[in-house]
Amino acid sequence: MADDRQDSDNRFNAKITSAVIITSIVAASGGLIFGFDIGISGGVTTMRPFLEKFFPSILKKAASGGGETNVYCVFDSELLTAFTSSLYIAGLVASLAAGRLTTAIGRRNIMVVGGCTFFAGALINGASQNIFMLILGRVLLGFGVGFTNQATPVYLSEMAPSKWRGAFSTGFQFFICVGILIANCINYATSKLSWGWRLSLGLAIVPAVTMTIGALSISDTPSSLVERGKVEQAKQSLAKVRGTNNNTEIEAELADLIRSCEIARTSKEEPFVTIFRKQHRPHLVMSIAIPFFQQMSGINIIAFYAPVLFRSVGLGNNAALLGAIILALVNVGAILVSTCIVDRFGRRFLFIQGGVQMLVCQVAIACTLAASIGENGRKHMSKQYAALILALMCIYAAGFGWSWSPLNWLIPSEIFPMNIRSTGQSISVAVNFATTFVLSQFFLAMLCHFKYGVFLFFAGWIFVMTMFIVMFMPETKGVDLNSMHQVWEQHWFWGRYVKRSVLVPQQRS
Template identity: 55%
Template structure:
């Protein structure tokens, strides 16, 4: 507390209104933006395990995989920086695009950003499906990355702003559910196209156009959020939209809090500079560490390369693709569990339980692979051990899907005040994309060099992130999005960073003269 003063922050507000059919339909349509991200996560691993694709674009990897005389370790057969560049280039493009998307989202609204993302992703899907060489593959992947960057920047913010506070967690997780559905569909597509005699990989890549069209058309039909309308000066439209999404005419209290936040937002000419102020320290730390930790769970390594990983562990071609389908199905079901529990049990509970479950699964998988493959990586797992590894990976995927998966997008999108929300979400997405790129680029090399120790490496990071959540992440369930400063002010550690003038009885109070200095 500043100067040792004791500040009473008052009770958290409960605004009028609740869930309406309009909000439900709007959020379902917006959440389809997650399909493009999920489809891409799932499709790349399956395509890179297809012999025809490898023969055409990565013949050295194909030769290494199919040589009868090779002494290559099982862990190292897919280790190719060119191959990983195919997967990872998308996320580097997404990182850069997220900063552009931040400006578009703030100036033109969340809707325009979503439409842009869907349209660019569609172009990338067309180029990838028609690819004749590695250059076309990479150009297509870069365009897909731009689409993902715009979608991931705008959709979670859109969902958090539309949803009533008590259901914000469940509705926001619609984005993560769409991601998991996209992954499952991609795994099913890969399983089907792998049976084709030729050009199966083209169909896998080109069918990314379907979720892109859904996102683009759906976004065109959406209404913009009250927060975004107000941020751009459309006060009457903002109030009318707030009444529509809440289903009641008396929205004066919530509208006034949004207005206060909007007025403060307009005082901020440089959100990127202001986000560095100490009053935003807890939000900034969360926007950096949560997506950083999310990638170091190791989940995307499994989602990218699930068929490759299972093939490495001794599964056949069809069995490896079907195992990826099974983990994709677990991912969807477990995300549904999260949707129905996040607003009841809270974010902290799911973070902590999921973290502990992932730690246990990663350690056991690492031990099993260490005992059966050792450091040489020669041989293969027996059916019993292979099934055990598959079950453990399913439990691991389930734990991620009801914790760090959806919460990694939900929590950062709901904690930023309006004046720095676009900048904060851009940081969240860019950190996510950067470490997704790093993991995608180095995973196969890490698997080759760390071998079974790679799973223990991820388990160590999961211990660190679970401890971090326990001590530093307060509960955000049921708190109105413009009332979050009260929560930070009450926290044992973050409270010292929040000045007294940042919390008032009616939302965020404007301090006289130098409130944003």
């Protein structure tokens, strides 16, 4: 009987049905709204009509200095960084709220709420007449992104077969990168229009509508349905995603889900209290450390400000936007590489390899900037140096794209037990947004004061986070969600915290 049960587990874990593929693709498309915003916000801040209307002081600074202007400091504006970073403080608040809401109303419904909120923000941004409207729209966009970024990775992790969970979960980051690419292409096409910035900002309604309609067309995960007492719907969902009408197999898996849910309910503790218990220490540390380190690699700063950065170091406006498109293409390609190898080589290998690659590139970028435009930032950068910086950024983006980029969403979504999975993911997303907010608020000032040294600053953090993975991150590839406690029990450090004191049923994820 035990052998039959194990054979059934293996069939489920290895089987990829059309229903799983379709629902996962639709859910992962939620990444479009985040990626679209990252790409659009960086590009419109280099458009002259946008700067003339909302940030005229930047144009005055660029025009008045002549040869005495430090190119590192042209875009150093607190108001400009407030425009960019306001989304992330709103996303932080939304992601924390989404932890409870995702448990109460389901993963799919939170994605729908996120899409609708993002839609409203895009409309306001496209119609903005003043700074207040501009930042209000950004705040609404932030709420939409916060809800979506919390719910989607959990949805994908629960829906995918364990054997291929890494590949399916990278879909979210793939759509983020596609969103960035589309946004950069739109910015390049509209940069010559006086109202191009309105078109760029307003077109954010397209990914919002796409994701919302898509989310409405799919069912919630079986785990979420059982968690909310909708057992019959969970059974139907299982039959659909497993691609079988064998009632015995479906009933067995459903029984595992129900037992797991009942065990979770025996604890009357608030999830935000439970997650701080000693046996969940490694899960909590990873849910905080991984998104924090991901942002401290400097990647999102480069993504937000790629056009600004390229323009600051000597490229023209069109060349800067084109450079951002090239970076986005590299990111998309790297995510596809990660999809193919994450479940073969494992999470640790990609973390470490990507970290080494990013570290080398950040140091090389700093050295190139120091040699080309110097510390005072008043030298003219040659085309050869500009091409070298773009090449180094592409190599850096590739290393990030197949390692820390998708794994930042995958690891927190797969390591927590069911009763605190949504809470853990919400904390992870909140840390991501909080770190991004701080960095986006101060990056342009850092670029102005640290100059090329800002890349050495990020290189130092990349070294720290790579060593952290070497020492403290166990391998989680191919492990069932509810068997994940085993990797912590067997770890040289985390084993002292994780004890097999609570019976956890072996279940198919």
